[in-house]
Amino acid sequence: MSTAVADARAGRHRTPVGVDRALLVDTGFVIALAAVATFAAWPIYETPYLFITVGGALVVAAVVTLIGRVRRWNWLLTAVTLAIAYLVLGVPLAVPSAFVSRPDLVQGYHELVVATVTGWRKLITVGTPVGHFQTLLVPMLIVVLVCASAAFALVFTRARVRGYGALVPIMLVPTAFAIVFGTSANGSPLTLATITVAAPRHVLVGLLALVLAGGFLVWRAQHERRLALETAAQASGIRRASGITSGSLRRLAGAVAVVLVGLIVAVPVASTMLVPGPRHVLRTAVNPVPQLSRYVSPLTSYRQAFEPAQYDTPLLSYSGDAAAVGRLRIATMSFYNGQQMTVLSGDSDQQNAFAHIPELTGRQPKAAATLKVTINDYRSLGMPDVWLPTAANLSAIEFHGGDVNALTDGFYFNRELQGGAELYDLGSGDSYTMAVDPPAATEALSSLTPSAGAVQDTAYIPASLTQWVQAQKVGSGGQALTELIQRLRDRGYLSHALVAPPATTPKSKNWLSALGVPGTGTFQASFAGESTDRISDLFSALLRQQQLEGPAAPDKSLVAGVGDDEQFAVASALIAESLGFPARVVLGFVLNPSVTGPSAIPACSGGVCKGQNLTAWIEVKGAGGAWVPIATTPQDKLPLAKKTSTQTEPKFPTQVQPRDATVQPPPEANPTGGTHQNTTHTPDQPAGPAVWLPVFRVGGSILLVVLVLLAPFLSLAVVKWARRSERRRMTDAAARVAAGWDELVDTAVDLGLPPPGVRSRAEAAAVYAAAARAGNPAHMRTLASGADEAVFGAFDPTPGDAERYWAQLDEQRARLTASFPRWKRLRALISLRSFRTRRGGSA
Template identity: 30%
Template sequence: MSTGSVGGLLRRHGADLVVLPLLVLLALVPLGPAFGTGHLVAATVGGALLGAGVAVAGAVLRWGASTVLAAAVVVLTLCSALAAPTTAVGGVVPTLATVGAVGRGVVTSWKEIVTVLPPLGAGGAVLTAPYLLAFTGTLVALTVALRTARPAWAVLAPGLVLPVAILLGTAEASGAAVVGTGGALIGLVWARWRAGRVHAGRLRAAAVLVLVGAVAGGGVAAVAPPSGPRVVLRDVLEPPPDPRDYPSPLAGFRSYVKDHRDEAVLTVAGLPADTRVRLAVLDAYDGTAWAVSGEAASGTFRRVGERIEPDLPGGLDRLHVTVGEYAGVWVPMVGRPYDVDFAAPRLGASFYVNRGTGTGLTTVGLRPGDTYELLAAPVREPTDSELEGAPLAVVPLPAARYPEVAGTAAARMVADARTPLAQIRAIESGLQQGYYSHGLEGDTPSLPGHGAARIDALLGGEAMVGDEEQYAAAMALMLRAIGIPSRVVMGFAAPAGATGAQAPGDPAGAQAPGDAAGSVALTGDDVTAWVEVPFEGHGWVPFFPTPDEDRIWQQESPTPQNRPQPQVLQPPPPAPEPPDAPPSDRREVDTDDEPEDDAGWPQALLVAAGVVGGLLVLVSPLLLVLALKARRRARRRSSGTPSQRVAGGWAELVDAAADLGVPVRRGATRLEAAREVAGALAVPPGLAAGTAELAERADAGTFAAGEPDDGAVEGYWRDVAAALAGLGRAVGRRRWWRARVSPRSLRRPRQSRTGPSVPDRRPRAQAPRRERLRRSER
């Protein structure tokens, strides 16, 4: 590459080398909110510069397409640290891990962008997609501008990059009007200038036009109301996992109390006072269990990028969670989570979160000993005075199949309530009048579960007895029955007075990770469940219908009294009946009551199956021969041109003769073959004449100038079938069936069959002279 050639190219195409990379970078601006990191700028600007360098080198050295492609692959690999900075040394020098990550990112980064919640950050190889878009868009645009006769078409490259960036971005459209208007005007002016329609003296006016258009577009975007949400792929795609694939955690409520009542299930450092740990939000009921729905907003879980929420406000609580006897896919969360940092990489790679419900899950599941740090904001619960008069929020919830007793009991409890809050409180206080029991040894009997039968027994039995599982499930169903939206939440509640929070003044409000001081051990006895109802302006508000644990039901059992009965003279017992004499002959014994011996049936079936299986094995070669001949016959009749199908019909007749043991002389014409077969089998004269006619019709259909129609072909095959039936009658049934299962015709090479297997499509005048003479003699 000479310095003069490069300098000349820069002088002639300096505007192209500035405008086109700028347009590509403007097209990638919609990706900014999705990544939320400065590494995106480095990846896109670096990719654009590298693409420009390869395009200039290709134009100066006049590389072909394959050479340009090879150079692009080498450059992308050598500079792969731009796409995976976290795997490079110092974020600059690529390693083998960097190259491997970017290689995988070429395929996987597109999916990660639309399935991971923003901000995506720079972890892994998620920057590979914008890196490739900047590089490829700039390379294509400059190559078209520098090496083609229509340089204005180069604006198509950034024009294609823009919709891809919008689809991969977020619904946030801040600055989109300014960027879009400015980019469109710059591209339009440049394209007209490169096409020779804008003189150099008017470039200043064009620049003013671009500036005014960008400002005007920004002003319109600032004052105009939004026309609707931007359509992006992350809002259209439904990524895994589906929470319906996992069992309801509420179904295992009693196992915590029964198996780990005094054992630490979770240990939380930094837990604020009077704070509940949220495990799962359940809003779907199918008559058996409350579960997480897969159709409403609560069932949408997304991958987490750099953190759960884009911005981190002050005053967040920092908690350190150590998993004890807990095991499951649901990740215990507190308040409104902003960020989660797992110690085990397997958990971070499989973590999904639902921002609306503040819950998370990991597809690989938590195990004892796992730890993670959680940044969360405390959620304040509104008072009744604040809720009074507030309308219920309208939220999408799946239909619940509640038992009839839920509606009856709810109607009885809310008879005097007029407002939604009064109705909720009436049901809550009504259920609190029940009795508490886990149903363990020494407790009042109380069955686990919260299916329709268990709820019916709770609300319609002699007394309401249960624990948080039954009362929370019942209240949510009763509220649904009277038209109030509700859901069940399962989690853990710290014992009264226990707290792991540090003294006020710490901005994180947290305990140092791993410090045992200030930690709260949550045991299986701390498992709980409650009900939440949505209010406008307040979100989901919790309610607690479970009675106090000291409300224990004592079933009253009256002491039986002794009431002496008057003595009555009893009659004497009846005389015993004489015993039956044993039969003198064993044949006289009654055998009607003896059980039938059915043990022989399975053995008989096995014997029959063995016999049938053996017969099938013996006759399988014959069945295979019949199947192969049927397949050959079907292919000959339906495949190929009409002339080939006619030739196939004659071949079927010749093969039948071969199976009967009549060899056809090699090289004989069809008419000669028909005479030889008729003479060898001593067929009746009528059948011999019919066979000769079939040979002549096969010759006519094969060597005629035109193709026979489908009707003629089907008629020929019907006559072949009739001739075969006549051969069967002529040779006898036994010989005919032996011929049908004979593999002789399957072994014969195609070249030995009479007549050409592939018809000669040459014109009639160019057919072999010998064949024309034979037809004239006939």
């Protein structure tokens, strides 16, 4: 009788029918929660390759842990094998871009190692969906691989008496990763009867995880109870009644009630708590903007294109649907600070930021027009070559050559500005192909109206500009804007220099000879710059000439403003701003002359854009929200009016001073954390606390990776602590004493000592006392006899007896642990041996 009871307590019985079913359920639960994590991560990636990454991670984790179980590897050897499998299979599972060429394949393994640490930060700095862009699938691979390996380690070791509960927190980590690293958008609301769910996807993810976890725990608890009853029946010979009992019905009803309560509470809470605004995730706390505002404005280098050395120099070549593309945009400048037009303001945010847009650099279906651009002597323009010539309505871009991945890595785009930037060192011979969608039909300029309630910043609009606009008496709106800009062009005179260019030779050309001016006698000097003073002088000259000639004088008598696209584009933008229209200046090339009409700046021809083709225009936005381009180049046929040509310019004009002497962003400017930055300039040195920001960012990324890698081991330590606490808090004193002996056995087994097997408690105590060199064998025998007395004695122990027993137990456990080296004590903390031996199998 006592032997049968002891066998029942120790779990020493033949494997009952149904254990394999539990194995299948555990495995299915791991796969199901991985599927939930994939569903939760879909808004981040939105690529079918995500299924390959997650599925491959599950297969690798299952195979490695199963082999380790069959061959009886320890946890360290299994972890090393898993790391090797990750390094070997990580590229095909998470870095598809590495299969472009053999060098890229070799580079892919290097990027895999780097992405193990830096990929976490890069993931939250790239706009979603990221697709399979670069190495951004690596974090998902790591999370699923590590968590699935820890989960399968529990499943395959059959540690399911108490260890099965650890599967839930372990496999919820990938779902938590998808939520934390996901987007802050809540998605379109879903109305169910009278309840509106603001974030249906997030609610569905939570409900799926809740139902799976709750259902799994209920089924496993029921399964363990059934196994325990079958074991007791085998040991005692007493068969329990079969069929569904009232207790089973109560447990089933309770589980259903818990799920229903969760649904009833979660859906209304989600419908109210998520309505106020977007969720706050890691992505919302990180600014993925390369600090392009630190670069000198490209418009300040405009005139260098008309120097003799660059005027007839091929800057880039193109082939394809040039007529459909129409224009190449180098930079779009939306901000004016009184000194220059800039691409971005000093306090630019994510809405106006350049960022990685993976969907542009992936392989896309062919658009209506394609254009291949090859860089020639683009650097000779003198402007930062970070600005990449692109086209409006860009739908895809594909780089060519040996540095495909590097160029793709360095490409940033701003959808609002329709402009691109390349932080990698762009050199002669680099090429790329753009796919461009047909432009949407835009309103006629004359029919534009300002947006209702729009308030424009007029702080930098010169008073002379306002006076000149008022003197034209053309009213407001799109018709007035059209007339004002046309008058500005007609009454201006094109000049690209302060000093006349040298005389031409058969082998050289200059802009003055191209204008058809017979000699340098009619040359008109023009100061560079686009500062408020320079624009004010331009309108002062126009206003003065109109006052002298009268408002009804013909345009040939009112030509008074001298300058080129640098001044006239800025002046036109300020005119639009004064009328309430948002405006911006675009620097680039015209490929199709029909989009601008006759102009003193010729369009590119013969598939080549030269310095002489560089031009600037403006774009204005009306109430419809579309940007409408307007040519602003002044005319060159009518000379300056006589009364104006005798006047002299100010002796000391305002000169444009670049805000920064350097044009290279600091190291943190590249949100990828990579090394591909423009290396042709000297970076600004951050001052003060900013010096430590990169250290904190890298340190945080490393800490996050370490925590993810250690999560399974920490989970094991937590599970063991919870097991010990549960044993110690048992309400029945006899059960508490018996559980105390089980805790001592588990400690010994985790330290590497043999499980009791067929030994009695007294025999096991002798074995463990011999291993505890610092302990007293008599005390260990006392613990064994105390446990036997609690289980088989005539009288039950009191709660006080149980407390004293646990006090002695803690002392003996401490002495037993102290007898082993520190590394063995650490290994025992995360050992699974006590689970595999079913709590040590005490006799």
